[in-house]
Amino acid sequence: xxxxxxxxxxxxxxxxxxxxxxxxxxxxxxxxxxxxxxxxxxxxxxxxxxxxxxxxxxxxxxxxxxxxxxxxxxxxxxxxxxxxxxxxxxxxxxxxxxxxxxxxxxxxxxxxxxxxxxxxxxxxxxxxxxxxxxxxxxxxxxxxxxxxxxxxxxxxxxxxxxxxxxxxxxxxxxxxxxxxxxxxxxxxxxxxxxxxxxx
Ligand SMILES: *[C@@H]1O[C@H](CO)[C@@H](O)[C@H](O)[C@H]1NC(C)=O
Ligand SMILES: *[C@@H]1O[C@H](CO)[C@@H](O)[C@H](O)[C@H]1NC(C)=O
Ligand SMILES: *[C@@H]1O[C@H](CO)[C@@H](O)[C@H](O)[C@H]1NC(C)=O
Ligand SMILES: *[C@@H]1O[C@H](CO)[C@@H](O)[C@H](O)[C@H]1NC(C)=O
Numbered sequence: 762x763x764x765x766x767x768x769x770x771x772x773x774x775x776x777x778x779x780x781x782x783x784x785x786x787x788x789x790x791x792x793x794x795x796x797x798x799x800x801x802x803x804x805x806x807x808x809x810x811x812x813x814x815x816x817x818x819x820x821x822x823x824x825x826x827x828x829x830x831x832x833x834x835x836x837x838x839x840x841x842x843x844x845x846x847x848x849x850x851x852x853x854x855x856x857x858x859x860x861x862x863x864x865x866x867x868x869x870x871x872x873x874x875x876x877x878x879x880x881x882x883x884x885x886x887x888x889x890x891x892x893x894x895x896x897x898x899x900x901x902x903x904x905x906x907x908x909x910x911x912x913x914x915x916x917x918x919x920x921x922x923x924x925x926x927x928x929x930x931x932x933x934x935x936x937x938x939x940x941x942x943x944x945x946x947x948x949x950x951x952x953x954x955x956x957x958x959x960x
Contacts, residue, residue, distance in 0.1 A: 792914065817916075888905045904917070
């Protein structure tokens with residue numbers, strides 16, 4: 762009997778310690794960086810230039826809502842101090858938007874954090890990791906962000922061209938699922954020509 766009560770107590774304690782937002786959404790936990798690959802011998806110069814975002818998956822991504830999500834690009838320009846100016850270009854409301862930020866090397870080659878993080882309201886922590894790339898065809902990226910005490914993570918599949926092989930996309934989806942994501946969290950944006958092909 763006493764033992765039964767103890768067990769119940771532990772269960773309740775566990776329930777109380779669960780985050781309050783569990784009743785609304787149950788976020789998929791951010792994987793530890795230790796379990797995320799890092800491109801060996803990262804070549805910062807070769808990674809520069811324009812990448813098409815061919816796939817995105819993340820714990821705050823709703824594939825149903827974003828079913829017709831349009832492809833965008835992210836361009837990396839290396840500065841002398843080894844940071845990148847990172848520009849994402851996307852069409853929104855028929856206008857071509859550019860979003861510029863800086864990625865600053867952090868910890869080890871191929872890993873970055875946001876430059877001037879104070880100017881990004883609500884962002885408490887931000888980590889980017891180049892998981893793997895061959896520089897001239899594809900890259901797989903990991904992003905982790907703490908925003909207003911919520912933890913988000915995202916992986917992106919970059920291509921130097923708008924199309925990548927089915928094998929590569931499958932690999933990306935399988936990797937996303939190994940991090941606890943489901944098909945509902947994975948988007949392959951629709952290729953477009955407008956805006957993202959402009960110089
Ligand atoms: C995703 O979006 C759809 C359509 O807006 C909505 O019905 C669904 O509940 C959302 N799923 C999640 C997990 O938020
Ligand atoms: C990066 O952005 C800064 C600020 O706009 C600019 O001064 C610098 O020239 C840019 N670097 C490159 C490599 O384009
Ligand atoms: C898109 O345009 C509509 C109508 O002009 C406007 O109400 C809406 O706020 C705009 N959305 C964005 C994200 O700019
Ligand atoms: C941000 O994340 C990095 C890497 O995970 C960690 O070393 C650092 O302590 C974190 N900073 C804050 C303010 O949480």
